[in-house]
Amino acid sequence: MYPEHSAHRPAERAVTVHQPTPITHPPTAPLARVQPGxxxxxxxxxxxxxxxxxxxxxxxxxxxPLAAKPPVSRAAVNVALGGVGFLAVCGGLLLLxxxxxxxxxxxxxxITLAAVIFGGWIAVQIFGASGHSGGNTFHIRKAVIKRNHFHG
Known part of the structure; x- marks a missing residue:
C-alpha cells in the first residue's frame, strides 16, 4: 500500500515541531522635541x-499660541445687525x-363733509326761502281743550 520509500511510512516518519521565539523590544522613552541648535x-x-x-x-x-481674536466677536456683530434690522422694521411699521x-x-x-352738504341740501329743499311753489298753508292758532272737547 505504501511505496518502498521509507519517508512515506507513518511509523518511521520523524516529526519536528518548531516553536516561534518571541522578539522583545526594549521599552522606549517618549522623545521630546528639541529645537534645532x-x-x-x-x-x-x-x-x-x-x-x-x-x-x-x-x-x-x-x-x-492661539490666533489673535478680533476685538469684537462675530456673535456680537450678528446681534447688533439683528437689532438694527429690527429697529428699521419697527420704524417702517410705525410709519405704516x-x-x-x-x-x-x-x-x-x-364722510362728515358729505353728510353736512347733503343735510344742508335737504334743509334747503324743505325750508327753502324762495316763495311757495304750491301746496297747502295751515294756520295754527291757540286751541282750547275743555272737558275732552276741542274748541278751536
Whole structure:
C-alpha cells in the first residue's frame, strides 16, 4: 500500500515541531522635541537607595499660541445687525400705522363733509326761502281743550 520509500511510512516518519521565539523590544522613552541648535540640559537624580539616575530634563509642553481674536466677536456683530434690522422694521411699521391712522381720519372727515352738504341740501329743499311753489298753508292758532272737547 505504501511505496518502498521509507519517508512515506507513518511509523518511521520523524516529526519536528518548531516553536516561534518571541522578539522583545526594549521599552522606549517618549522623545521630546528639541529645537534645532539647542541642546537640552542633563539632570541627575539621587534615589533614596543611593543610585544615581541621569537623563535629559524634559520641559513641559508649551501650548501653541492661539490666533489673535478680533476685538469684537462675530456673535456680537450678528446681534447688533439683528437689532438694527429690527429697529428699521419697527420704524417702517410705525410709519405704516401712522399712515393708516391718517387715512382713516381723512375718510372720516370726507364722510362728515358729505353728510353736512347733503343735510344742508335737504334743509334747503324743505325750508327753502324762495316763495311757495304750491301746496297747502295751515294756520295754527291757540286751541282750547275743555272737558275732552276741542274748541278751536
Amino acid at each position: 539647542a541642546v537640552p540640559s542633563v539632570a541627575s537624580i539621587v534615589l533614596p537607595d543611593g543610585r544615581v539616575v541621569t537623563g535629559y530634563a524634559i520641559s513641559s509642553a508649551q501650548p501653541e 400705522t401712522s399712515f393708516i391712522a391718517a387715512l382713516t381720519a381723512f375718510i372720516t372727515q370726507l
